[in-house]
Amino acid sequence: MHFNLTEEQRALAETVQRFLAQQYGFEARRTILRSAEGWSRETWGKLAELGLLALQIPPEHGGMAPAAIETMVTLDAMGRALLVEPYLSSAILGSALVGALGSPAQREALLPAMAEGRRVVVPAAGEAGARYDLSRVATTARRGGAGWVLAGRKAVVLHAPAADLLLVSARTAGAVDDAAGISLFAVPARSPGVRLVPYPLIDGQRAADVILADVALGADALLGAEGSALPALEAAWDLGVAALCAEAVGVLQATLDATTEYTRTRKQFGVPIARFQVLQHRMADMLMHLEQARSMSYLAAMVATADDLKDRRRKLSAAKVVVGQACRFVGQQAVQLHGGMGVTEELPVSHCFKRLLAIEASLGDTEHHLERFIMEGR
Amino acid sequence: MDLNFTPGEQAFREEVRAFLERHLTPPMRRAVLEGLHVPPEETVAWQRLLHAHGWGGPNWPTEFGGTGWDPVRQYLFEEACAAAGAPRLLPFGLKMVGPVIMRFGSDAQQRRFLPRILSGEDWWCQGYSEPEAGSDLASLRTRADRRGDHYLVNGQKAWITLAQHADWIFCLVRTDQASKPQAGISFLLIDMKSPGVTVRPIIMLDGGHEVNEVWFEDVAVPAENLVGEENKGWTQAKFLLGHERANIAGIGSSKRELERLKRIAAAELKHGRPLAEDPFFAARLAQVEIDLMALEITNLRVLSAEAERRTPGPEASLLKIKGTEIQQALTELMMQAVGPYALPFRVEALDGAFAGEPVGPAHAAPLAATYCNMRKASIYGGSNEIQKNIIAQLILGL
Ligand SMILES: Cc1cc2nc3c(=O)[nH]c(=O)nc-3n(C[C@H](O)[C@H](O)[C@H](O)COP(=O)(O)OP(=O)(O)OC[C@H]3O[C@@H](n4cnc5c(N)ncnc54)[C@H](O)[C@@H]3O)c2cc1C
Numbered sequence: 001m002h003f004n005l006t007e008e009q010r011a012l013a014e015t016v017q018r019f020l021a022q023q024y025g026f027e028a029r030r031t032i033l034r035s036a037e038g039w040s041r042e043t044w045g046k047l048a049e050l051g052l053l054a055l056q057i058p059p060e061h062g063g064m065a066p067a068a069i070e071t072m073v074t075l076d077a078m079g080r081a082l083l084v085e086p087y088l089s090s091a092i093l094g095s096a097l098v099g100a101l102g103s104p105a106q107r108e109a110l111l112p113a114m115a116e117g118r119r120v121v122v123p124a125a126g127e128a129g130a131r132y133d134l135s136r137v138a139t140t141a142r143r144g145g146a147g148w149v150l151a152g153r154k155a156v157v158l159h160a161p162a163a164d165l166l167l168v169s170a171r172t173a174g175a176v177d178d179a180a181g182i183s184l185f186a187v188p189a190r191s192p193g194v195r196l197v198p199y200p201l202i203d204g205q206r207a208a209d210v211i212l213a214d215v216a217l218g219a220d221a222l223l224g225a226e227g228s229a230l231p232a233l234e235a236a237w238d239l240g241v242a243a244l245c246a247e248a249v250g251v252l253q254a255t256l257d258a259t260t261e262y263t264r265t266r267k268q269f270g271v272p273i274a275r276f277q278v279l280q281h282r283m284a285d286m287l288m289h290l291e292q293a294r295s296m297s298y299l300a301a302m303v304a305t306a307d308d309l310k311d312r313r314r315k316l317s318a319a320k321v322v323v324g325q326a327c328r329f330v331g332q333q334a335v336q337l338h339g340g341m342g343v344t345e346e347l348p349v350s351h352c353f354k355r356l357l358a359i360e361a362s363l364g365d366t367e368h369h370l371e372r373f374i375m376e377g378r
Numbered sequence: 379m380d381l382n383f384t385p386g387e388q389a390f391r392e393e394v395r396a397f398l399e400r401h402l403t404p405p406m407r408r409a410v411l412e413g414l415h416v417p418p419e420e421t422v423a424w425q426r427l428l429h430a431h432g433w434g435g436p437n438w439p440t441e442f443g444g445t446g447w448d449p450v451r452q453y454l455f456e457e458a459c460a461a462a463g464a465p466r467l468l469p470f471g472l473k474m475v476g477p478v479i480m481r482f483g484s485d486a487q488q489r490r491f492l493p494r495i496l497s498g499e500d501w502w503c504q505g506y507s508e509p510e511a512g513s514d515l516a517s518l519r520t521r522a523d524r525r526g527d528h529y530l531v532n533g534q535k536a537w538i539t540l541a542q543h544a545d546w547i548f549c550l551v552r553t554d555q556a557s558k559p560q561a562g563i564s565f566l567l568i569d570m571k572s573p574g575v576t577v578r579p580i581i582m583l584d585g586g587h588e589v590n591e592v593w594f595e596d597v598a599v600p601a602e603n604l605v606g607e608e609n610k611g612w613t614q615a616k617f618l619l620g621h622e623r624a625n626i627a628g629i630g631s632s633k634r635e636l637e638r639l640k641r642i643a644a645a646e647l648k649h650g651r652p653l654a655e656d657p658f659f660a661a662r663l664a665q666v667e668i669d670l671m672a673l674e675i676t677n678l679r680v681l682s683a684e685a686e687r688r689t690p691g692p693e694a695s696l697l698k699i700k701g702t703e704i705q706q707a708l709t710e711l712m713m714q715a716v717g718p719y720a721l722p723f724r725v726e727a728l729d730g731a732f733a734g735e736p737v738g739p740a741h742a743a744p745l746a747a748t749y750c751n752m753r754k755a756s757i758y759g760g761s762n763e764i765q766k767n768i769i770a771q772l773i774l775g776l
Contacts, residue, residue: 132717156722197737199737200724268514270517361718
């Protein structure tokens with residue numbers, strides 16, 4: 001057993017960190033957040049050049065998957081920089097779904113373009129009332145016209161406004177909460193009948209509700225076999241959980257660093273506030289949360305694509321629970337220890353706090369994963 | 379021991395409820411009950427309405443135009459107002475500078491300033507903190523130098539809540555540079571329209587503008603605006619901080635928020651069933667409800683001790699810590715209750731007049747912003763760490 005990175009992995013981590021440190025500082029990120037689109041195509045292009053958009057894409061389509069550790073170190077670096085581009089949604093979830101379900105023709109049409117940064121492809125799986133259940137799908141797809149007709153509403157679709165293509169889960173058979181009968185469709189974002197209600201999320205990333213009003217699609221819009229998309233969706237989400245855990249560790253590290261740094265320089269009562277033992281203990285607790293989260297993000301990376309489903313799910317849920325609790329504690333305490341400055345938008349700490357908040361509530365919150373951990377253990 | 383309110387107190391509560399039923403219009407309630415922004419005009423309008431009824435000073439003695447209610451009645455009044463969704467009365471005049479002027483001010487100051495607080499004519503803000511003087515308030519540096527019949531004020535205050543609407547600011551200023559930190563401080567009332575006063579917004583993490591920097595550049599303040607003796611301002615500051623914390627437990631508003639949380643949990647679904655029936659969620663909700671139940675009784679114990687002793691003691695620190703922990707836990711649970719729809723953040727949807735296209739259930743719109751915003755509660759009014767220092771030193775004698 002060992003926890004060492006290979007020479008190449010370490011080099012990759014350094015490259016990504018250096019690139020983001022140089023080009024994606026606090027002010028540069030702010031400018032991106034305030035822009036109309038809310039993400040930077042230029043940054044996206046550079047991520048493609050660095051090969052980072054190809055980490056989930058198999059070599060025959062221009063990628064380098066499988067790359068669990070590479071993904072982990074990349075997301076850690078992105079977490080530190082609070083990257084807002086559609087990496088999780090397109091480069092992780094989108095790539096995984098196309099790779100798992102796409103026909104050779106669909107994969108060839110999409111994956112190289114995704115690796116090169118020319119296409120943004122994001123899943124649209126959530127619905128109102130479904131919370132974090134991927135199997136609760138009310139959106140329908142019926143055969144009609146030249147292929148399929150989709151109708152329904154997808155909720156809080158991360159990075160939908162940036163997407164060229166949406167991967168929409170829709171029911172082709174069964175009751176609203178059946179595991180069987182869910183299919184995945186590739187829906188061009190600008191198809192007639194597709195309407196987006198766009199908005200920023202609390203952490204500044206963009207999302208939208210996607211309204212599908214009898215959207216007519218060709219027969220080739222279906223990805224994978226009819227009615228059996230759920231396992232691939234769940235597998236992609238598991239991969240996403242591992243990625244999110246790695247990102248969280250990066251954000252947590254940046255948050256703790258900002259806090260130790262601030263308390264060393266901020267003086268009250270004639271001394272740096274870091275001298276107060278109660279704050280030292282608080283930061284010690286933050287560090288323990290971070291290290292436990294880091295351990296679980298390693299575990300998550302190692303099992304993200306494992307074949308033993310029950311074991312994989314239990315471990316990924318355990319990781320998300322530990323990470324979610326760390327996000328909560330470290331985020332709140334970092335703000336607290338910054339005093340009034342912590343609740344302004346002026347310093348990075350509140351931006352970290354909000355990203356940690358969003359991570360905790362993405363791909364299943366702590367409670368969802370606690371429940372899944374229990375259920376999978378039965 | 380008897381934990382019931384007396385028949386007189388119960389009748390009083392009914393009277394307040396009936397009043398609220400009659401005078402609080404549904405649009406006024408809605409913003410508060412749904413967690414939306416309450417426009418400043420509404421707050422002023424509510425103060426005026428209460429004043430017209432003789433209730434403009436719920437915590438003031440009758441000699442200054444107040445209601446003369448004892449602490450228990452004040453508590454019942456606040457609780458009923460909070461439950462009904464009344465706009466929160468501004469504490470800066472009623473609970474802060476008002477009591478200071480009553481206790482330390484001259485007759486002329488009392489006649490000049492107090493009636494205008496009751497009537498809602500003057501909006502006050504609190505100018506204590508500075509960039510370098512937060513928890514360590516006594517290290518403040520804004521200076522006031524006596525020049526004949528006026529003071530010349532220079533310096534910078536920070537974190538001043540709602541200064542952008544204020545007519546007046548009460549400030550702690552340094553009038554003696556030589557003496558020990560606490561000794562050279564005075565309590566000064568400054569007209570916000572004075573030449574040399576500049577207000578600059580500080581934008582909060584939820585994008586809101588509720589705090590400000592206030593700069594003073596050679597601001598001439600008439601010497602008659604000094605409250606009490608020169609260099610004795612620290613006494614007044616401590617007196618005021620006690621009052622500021624007295625109702626800080628926020629029991630009434632937390633009860634209201636608990637009800638909102640329950641409504642949300644009943645409407646939200648998890649695995650197709652109401653979230654309220656989910657054992658994980660129900661347990662967390664129950665925990666907050668139980669904490670609040672305990673704090674309500676603790677609060678009443680402190681109030682009844684206060685009724686006898688008259689000045690709030692260090693127990694107020696306990697109320698502040700537990701009260702803010704509960705307020706924050708409630709915002710956290712509300713956010714959690716709505717799942718993915720907690721994350722959309724549309725500032726415009728926080729305005730009661732918003733008529734745009736909704737996303738998700740209407741109750742979800744303000745939750746993330748409120749959660750972020752309420753992190754302030756454990757920081758302002760003396761941070762919770764400072765409150766624990768007070769408990770350790772003044773209650774435990776450590
Ligand atoms: C939303 C908001 C509204 C406000 N409104 C007003 C207002 O209207 N008027 C006004 O005058 N002020 C106002 N304040 C200021 C508020 O009182 C200060 O923010 C508060 O006193 C903390 O000071 P600080 O922000 O400088 O933090 P600091 O004092 O720098 O504290 C930073 C951290 O160190 C901790 N710390 C400091 N000293 C100790 C110690 N001895 N032991 C242990 N821990 C310690 C604190 O608890 C905190 O966690 C407001 C603040 C906020 C956030």
